[in-house]
Amino acid sequence: MKEKVISVTPETVVSQTLDMKKKGYRLVTLSCVELDADTLDILYHFDKDLDLMHLRLTAPKNKAVPSISSVYFASFLVENEIQDQFGIRFEGLVLDYDRTLYLEEEVRDAPCCRIAVSEEEKNKGE
Amino acid sequence: MARTIIPFGPQHPVFPEPLHLKLVLEDEIVKEVVPALGFVHRGLERLVEIRDFHQMIQICERVCGICSTVHAQCYCQGIEELMGVEVPDRAKFLRVIWGEISRIQSHLLWLGLFADAFGFESLFMQCWRIRERIMDINEATGGNRVIVSVNVIGGVRRDLDPDMTRWTLTQLDLVEKEVRQLEKVLLDDYTVRKRTVGKGVLTRDQALELGAAGPTLRGSGVAQDMRQLGYAAYGELSYEPVTAGDGDAYSRNRVRFLETYQAVELVREAISKLPSGEINVKVKGKPEGEVVTRVEQPRGEVMYYIKGNGSKNLDRLRIRTPTFANIPPLLSMLPGMELADVPVITLSIDPCISCTER
Numbered sequence: 001m002k003e004k005v006i007s008v009t010p011e012t013v014v015s016q017t018l019d020m021k022k023k024g025y026r027l028v029t030l031s032c033v034e035l036d037a038d039t040l041d042i043l044y045h046f047d048k049d050l051d052l053m054h055l056r057l058t059a060p061k062n063k064a065v066p067s068i069s070s071v072y073f074a075s076f077l078v079e080n081e082i083q084d085q086f087g088i089r090f091e092g093l094v095l096d097y098d099r100t101l102y103l104e105e106e107v108r109d110a111p112c113c114r115i116a117v118s119e120e121e122k123n124k125g126e
Numbered sequence: 127m128a129r130t131i132i133p134f135g136p137q138h139p140v141f142p143e144p145l146h147l148k149l150v151l152e153d154e155i156v157k158e159v160v161p162a163l164g165f166v167h168r169g170l171e172r173l174v175e176i177r178d179f180h181q182m183i184q185i186c187e188r189v190c191g192i193c194s195t196v197h198a199q200c201y202c203q204g205i206e207e208l209m210g211v212e213v214p215d216r217a218k219f220l221r222v223i224w225g226e227i228s229r230i231q232s233h234l235l236w237l238g239l240f241a242d243a244f245g246f247e248s249l250f251m252q253c254w255r256i257r258e259r260i261m262d263i264n265e266a267t268g269g270n271r272v273i274v275s276v277n278v279i280g281g282v283r284r285d286l287d288p289d290m291t292r293w294t295l296t297q298l299d300l301v302e303k304e305v306r307q308l309e310k311v312l313l314d315d316y317t318v319r320k321r322t323v324g325k326g327v328l329t330r331d332q333a334l335e336l337g338a339a340g341p342t343l344r345g346s347g348v349a350q351d352m353r354q355l356g357y358a359a360y361g362e363l364s365y366e367p368v369t370a371g372d373g374d375a376y377s378r379n380r381v382r383f384l385e386t387y388q389a390v391e392l393v394r395e396a397i398s399k400l401p402s403g404e405i406n407v408k409v410k411g412k413p414e415g416e417v418v419t420r421v422e423q424p425r426g427e428v429m430y431y432i433k434g435n436g437s438k439n440l441d442r443l444r445i446r447t448p449t450f451a452n453i454p455p456l457l458s459m460l461p462g463m464e465l466a467d468v469p470v471i472t473l474s475i476d477p478c479i480s481c482t483e484r
Binding site (some may be wrong): 021 | 160161162163164167169171172175334335336337350352354355415416417418420427429431433441442444446450451453454455483
């Protein structure tokens with residue numbers, strides 16, 4: 001990507017997001033990409049006066065990552081979407097649909113993952 | 127006062143597409159709103175696994191029929207950036223022409239639906255009658271009334287000859303004349319103002335914090351529009367975003383109405399400056415790398431994230447549509463409003479569930 005990309009960790013993503021908000025950035029959205037059998041990339045896209053900037057969080061599929069919805073309320077919808085599609089959990093979501101935003105309750109696999117981590121494996125990871 | 131929960135939608139006369147809002151009321155006043163989606167989700171993004179990157183243009187065009195041209199344009203623009211393709215100037219201007227025609231037809235469609243939401247049936251029919259001229263332009267220039275499949279990677283697949291541009295301009299003159307006849311009603315009529323002024327207010331700060339997009343953002347006084355990026359040929363055209371400052375349903379209505387005139391002007395200017403030359407270039411190779419690209423749909427900023435791996439199938443295509451961005455702001459507009467105002471306020475963000483549930 002031609003824009004600036006900052007790498008963050010699960011420990012720093014919320015503070016970094018708060019920093020973006022203080023600088024006047026608008027949250028555009030989050031994008032999730034499956035990297036391999038175990039990991040995902042979550043990209044946080046921000047805009048200020050038409051300039052884009054991204055945060056990149058590489059996270060294991062079987063561990064929850066912190067939600068940024070306490071900083072940017074608008075993120076709750078896309079974080080719920082990612083939970084549905086990729087199975088990764090967001091901790092501290094202000095409105096958690098528990099993977100039923102798009103999916104039915106009985107669906108437990110992740111439709112956008114080529115290689116999904118089952119709920120049992122996730123529980124072990126936590 | 128006891129609280130009542132009213133399920134609003136997914137099937138409701140005011141919604142053209144299924145959206146569900148769980149409204150928590152005290153008496154007739156909305157206190158809380160929880161949205162529910164997923165009634166028509168199609169999982170189109172995953173089709174990158176089985177369709178090659180050229181075929182994905184047709185998929186992107188079907189994310190939403192109303193803004194299909196702009197979706198395809200955004201996708202092609204992203205792939206062109208990944209592959210370092212330089213689009214011919216004529217194609218850039220043609221993309222603006224079809225993009226703005228799509229904006230006029232979308233805004234006229236919405237103005238009609240909005241009028242219908244507050245019970246102004248004759249206004250609804252007038253808006254849609256005028257819109258038919260735009261559908262005729264689509265059919266004559268692109269071969270289809272709704273999905274005008276003109277974008278390809280490297281340019282456009284159709285050209286406009288001088289006879290067609292002259293005829294298009296004549297039709298647009300008629301559209302502008304007929305839209306002007308509606309201006310007094312849409313912007314000044316007592317009933318329209320009574321149902322829209324002060325309803326669903328979204329302040330400038332709320333709009334920015336909640337990530338609003340398009341006329342919903344500009345209706346709150348923020349002069350931001352992706353066309354300011356100068357993509358396609360917008361950098362060579364005179365363009366300033368239309369804004370309105372009150373942040374209510376009336377302001378959002380005003381922005382879309384005035385953008386209809388602006389779109390007509392942009393088509394005229396693009397046709398007057400239309401350069402000669404090729405309309406597309408041959409594209410070789412496969413896309414590799416990551417790109418984020420944005421354009422302005424009729425409903426606002428649409429963002430495509432594309433990741434290519436050097437093969438014919440992309441690794442990931444992520445589409446963030448403007449209605450998806452405008453749902454959190456909607457949740458802020460509704461509390462404090464009367465139940466009877468919910469349809470008008472919800473319609474004022476121009477919700478496109480087809481886009482949202484791509």
